[in-house]
Amino acid sequence: MKFIGIIPARYGSSRFPGKPLALLGGKPVVQHVYEKVAQVLDATFVATDDERIYRKVVEFGGQAVMTSPHHKSGTDRICEAVEKIGGDFEVVVNIQGDEPFIQRRQIDSVCACFDDENTQIATLGIPFKTMEEMENPNSPKIVVDNRGEALYFSRSVIPFVRGEERKDWLRAYPFLKHLGIYAYRREILSAITRLPQSSLEQAESLEQLRWLQNGFRIKVGQTDIETVGIDTPEDLQRAEMFLAQSKR
Numbered sequence: 001m002k003f004i005g006i007i008p009a010r011y012g013s014s015r016f017p018g019k020p021l022a023l024l025g026g027k028p029v030v031q032h033v034y035e036k037v038a039q040v041l042d043a044t045f046v047a048t049d050d051e052r053i054y055r056k057v058v059e060f061g062g063q064a065v066m067t068s069p070h071h072k073s074g075t076d077r078i079c080e081a082v083e084k085i086g087g088d089f090e091v092v093v094n095i096q097g098d099e100p101f102i103q104r105r106q107i108d109s110v111c112a113c114f115d116d117e118n119t120q121i122a123t124l125g126i127p128f129k130t131m132e133e134m135e136n137p138n139s140p141k142i143v144v145d146n147r148g149e150a151l152y153f154s155r156s157v158i159p160f161v162r163g164e165e166r167k168d169w170l171r172a173y174p175f176l177k178h179l180g181i182y183a184y185r186r187e188i189l190s191a192i193t194r195l196p197q198s199s200l201e202q203a204e205s206l207e208q209l210r211w212l213q214n215g216f217r218i219k220v221g222q223t224d225i226e227t228v229g230i231d232t233p234e235d236l237q238r239a240e241m242f243l244a245q246s247k248r
Contacts (some may be wrong), residue, residue, distance in 0.1 A: 003111055003183070004089040006081050007033055008074035009097035011050035014234050020046075020053050020097050025243045028231060031180060032100030034062045040107045041093060047081035073207050075182075076186040079193040082186065087140075090114075092189050094182040095241055098230040099245075100239065102181070109221040110183045121192075121211060122183045122219040123150070125176040126226060131167060133177070138231075140178040140206060142220055150218040153178055153206050179223070182208075 009020040009030050013068035016022070030046060030053065037233050038044040046057045049069040052212035056148040067085050071077040078094050091114050095102060104123060113122035125142045128134040134141070152158065161169045169175070184192070192211050200209040208218060228242045229235065 001091060001114060002087075002089045003041045003091045003093055004085070004087065005037040005044040005093045005095055005107075006078045007037065007044070007046045007095050007097045008077045008081075009046050009048045009053050011053060016164070016230070016236075019047075019230060020077055022230075022233075024063065024100055024230075024236065024239055028056055028058065029236075030097050031060050031101050033097055033102060034060075035096060036100075036102050036104070037093075037095050037107065038062070040104050041111075042089065043085075043087070045081060045085060046097070047077050049077070073171070075189070075207060078191050079189055082189065090186060091153075092184050092186055096180045096225055096229065099180070100230065101227045101228055101242065102226070103225050103230045105221050106181065106227070109223055110181055113219040113221050114183065114185070115247070116219070118217075119219045120188045120217050121208075122186055122221060123208070124179040124181050124223050125220050126179055126206065126223050128170060128175045128177050129226075131170060134170065134175055140179045140204075143218050148220055149222050150208070150212065152212065153202055153204070153208050155206070176220070176222070179227070180229070188216065205210075 013019045021028045023063050046055055046064040047067050049067055054064045065081045067077045067080045082092055110122050112118045131173050140153050141158050142153055143151045161172045164172045195210055198210040198213040200213050
């Protein structure tokens with residue numbers, strides 16, 4: 001089975017414009033991501049709508065593909081990129097361009113979900129460690145069934161633990177945080193990008209709910225590795241400290 005990694009990278013982020021090109025340890029954030037992914041998968045590309053990002057990727061020796069500036073989601077951008085790249089890749093892995101500390105074991109865990117021929121889409125979850133983190137609506141929660149497939153994703157804390165003080169919920173139930181890495185069988189990726197926005201997706205602003213609402217199945221691999229995503233300039237400062245500590 002052949003896997004291709006696509007890293008969607010936009011310049012125009014409302015919270016952090018130019019984020020993919022921001023320097024972390026002397027290298028652009030997107031370069032950190034690219035180098036991690038390229039060590040694992042059969043091929044890796046950055047998909048972007050910005051010439052500055054395209055040129056920088058080519059400059060550091062990576063592969064990039066230009067895509068439309070009109071995509072409403074990273075999934076749509078990835079689908080266009082794969083169509084342009086071609087090849088006989090069976091599974092497409094979507095790695096966020098703001099995850100410079102993505103680890104090989106995390107990518108391997110997502111890819112391993114496709115050992116099951118019934119897997120359509122795969123993603124990762126990690127147990128929450130604190131109530132403060134769990135209460136954060138920017139950290140989506142996953143509820144899975146007994147087969148390890150997602151029942152629902154929510155920005156709210158789910159499930160509700162009846163009969164327990166809220167401060168004790170983490171002890172009472174293994175709450176799972178969603179990590180934003182996905183993989184799709186190629187034909188499934190093509191199918192889900194043709195779907196219109198769903199009511200659940202619009203309510204929670206979580207694209208994966210569109211897929212669930214339309215009957216697609218999402219396998220959830222688990223990891224114990226925490227990463228540091230970058231959404232804001234303040235996150236970049238924390239990432240610099242994390243990088244310095246990891247080199248000690």
